[in-house]
Amino acid sequence: GAVVSQHPSRVICKSGTSVKIECRSLDFQATTMFWYRQFPKKSLMLMATSNEGSKATYEQGVEKDKFLINHASLTLSTLTVTSAHPEDSSFYICSALPGAAGANVLTFGAGSRLTVL
Amino acid sequence: KQEVTQIPAALSVPEGENLVLNCSFTDSAIYNLQWFRQDPGKGLTSLLLIQSSQREQTSGRLNASLDKSSGRSTLYIAASQPGDSATYLCAVEGNNDMRFGAGTRLTVKP
Numbered sequence: 001g002a003v004v005s006q007h008p009s010r011v012i013c014k015s016g017t018s019v020k021i022e023c024r025s026l027d028f029q030a031t032t033m034f035w036y037r038q039f040p041k042k043s044l045m046l047m048a049t050s051n052e053g054s055k056a057t058y059e060q061g062v063e064k065d066k067f068l069i070n071h072a073s074l075t076l077s078t079l080t081v082t083s084a085h086p087e088d089s090s091f092y093i094c095s096a097l098p099g100a101a102g103a104n105v106l107t108f109g110a111g112s113r114l115t116v117l
Numbered sequence: 118k119q120e121v122t123q124i125p126a127a128l129s130v131p132e133g134e135n136l137v138l139n140c141s142f143t144d145s146a147i148y149n150l151q152w153f154r155q156d157p158g159k160g161l162t163s164l165l166l167i168q169s170s171q172r173e174q175t176s177g178r179l180n181a182s183l184d185k186s187s188g189r190s191t192l193y194i195a196a197s198q199p200g201d202s203a204t205y206l207c208a209v210e211g212n213n214d215m216r217f218g219a220g221t222r223l224t225v226k227p
Contacts, residue, residue, distance in 0.1 A: 009214065043151060043163035044151060044153070044208070044215075045163075046160050093215055106160070110214040110215065111214050
């Protein structure tokens, strides 16, 4: 079945540094990928929708300059948390939507836990 | 490694029926369990979040239960409507990851 690989699974960084998280669809092409964030004891929150070759669409309240999303190919989307601060510590997860017609079921990565010191 | 299973894979019911979707997981060491709906071509919409210390959550016509010891959760939808037609996913958050079930595709016929 469809597999999405997310890397790194866990990252610890110092405040002020930038962190890049990769989301790869391993055996299918994903025209659309979604990035989510989960705060402790809260529901998963959609951050942005990225379509291959175009700019990401951010949800209200999500800082575009803070969370840079690039979807340069049909199998890779990246989320870069720029100038990370402790409040950015969270669990980030991506999902991918296959490009095939009628394939409308999401496949999820296992998530990346970011801790900013 | 946590494994999450959802049964049934697909369900079709007439409007007005009450229904139950099932989710099971293999590792009971979880932080929380969430239920989502996904509409075709769209991202997730969060429905209910149950913390590991809780046994159920309710929102409108939806009720979700959690039995950690048996590794099960159910999503109960009362008085189903055509607008409830979607794919319903459960997800379990563990120490370092979040695992999703494959989903149940629900169709509610008018």
